Amino acid sequence: MRYIEPHAHMVSRVTDDYERLVMAGCRAVCEPAFWAGFDRSSPQGFYDYFKQLTEYEPRRAAKYHLPHYCWLCINPKEAEDPGFAREVMQLIPEFLAAENVLGIGEIGLNKNTRNELAILEEHIDLAVQHEQLILVHTPHLEDKLKGTRLILSALQNNPRIRPECVIIDHVEEHTVREVLDAGFWAGITLYPISKCTPERAADILEIHGRERLWANSACDWGPSDPLAVPRLALELRARGFSEQDLDDFLFANPCRFLRQCEKFRVES
Template sequence: MRIFDPHIHMTSRTTDDYAAMSAAGVRALVEPSFWLGQPRTSVGSFVDYFDALIGWEPFRAAQFGIRHHCALALNPKEANDPRLREVLDLLPRYLEKDQVVAIGEIGYDSMTAEEDEALAAQLALAVEHHLPVLVHTPHRDKAAGTRRTLDVVRESGIDPALVVLDHLNEVTVAMVRDSGCWAGFSVYPDTKMDEPRMAAILAEYGLTGMLVNSAADWGNSDPLKTRKVGDTMLLAGFTEADVEQLLWENPVAFYGQSGRLDLSEPAVDATGLHEGNSVLRGGAPAPGAVR
């Protein structure tokens, strides 16, 4: 099974996770910007974070045979902090980097006026830079938040084919499908979406325009959920070609719109260094990275 995880926060994960993902079939991923669990207090902290997403994490992933791409943004939760508004001025120079294949996560957390402003500004950046957009739908009052998000997307003038609304469920999938945007689903151990529900949604709505991810942040999550969705699909009667479409072809099609995807297999080099730092130890390839 060949897997492209279109939304996973590897900054929160260990090298054991990378090894397990490689062994499960993950060959590529996109890591979107997100809230780190504790408020950042200055724009400088975003500079360091963005630099890690275009430098250190791609290096770390490559040691396990995985291509790492990223999406950059001022996330919805921190859009409410006036100390961080300058992040919007910082973004344009990062959006020119080869590893950046989208803008995200943007969207709503509490649906405030500040979040409105940040969402509209970053959709405008996406139009200017010809990049896809990964949109976070709020965890509270999801239906209303999704409808409001779709209104702002329409007002921005961006092509809906360049937009994925994520964290969807049975209540919101139809309105997103009708909008022409991509529909994204985060599969978690206890919340959001699980594998049997995901298979049922796919059986009802089909595979076109659908993205499934593990998100896998610092909370209770599982970086192998994409693989587990694929296994559940096969048990439910989907074909191997169906699984390939959902877990590889669809994310390649969506993020390929950036013109920046590199899906070549990275060389695993146990002696490699990034800024003087190594990931592997003892001069041996990482477990699970040799295929």
């Protein structure tokens, strides 16, 4: 089996996880900017983090012949202070030319606050100005539906947004249809606690089909599994999905979206 891991926070993982990904059939890993496990105290901390995403992590992955790509932003979890967030955002254009940067992300909402929404809208403007793909984080648990609708509204209110260039991640049973009906891509995150299990993800695929959907592990600092996507493949096989179905969903679909960025190059 071959697959793309389109959303994994590898800075929080040990080097052995890169080896495990490759052994499981991973052909590329994509890392959105995220919370560091603690709130950073200065823009310089983000500058160093962006250097880590664009320089150090690609070298760590290359030891296992695994292409590493990334996204840049200030995550919504740290966007409650707009002044601080704007200082960080001013750093981003310097890094957009890096050979492994795919776009702006993971932007979005955490607690659905007014400040988070303002920074989301400014991130969207930044992405549009620089013609970047966008990856969006939706809130957890009971705030997810409200947050998803706020995000959809913010995107649709920007007349320069092309829905096919935006993926809205962490969809669940009650949000996936609204995202797809609005013309955006949707990401199913496989997480042991707050998002989808492989069984729930398989249910979503059986109900909604595979068009404009991908699956990812979003493995990070908390309880998570960098091999969640191969575990989903096991569940799909048990339900009668063919190897071609798996290849279309787990490899071809992420490639269709990510190849809209000319930097994304993965051998078939």
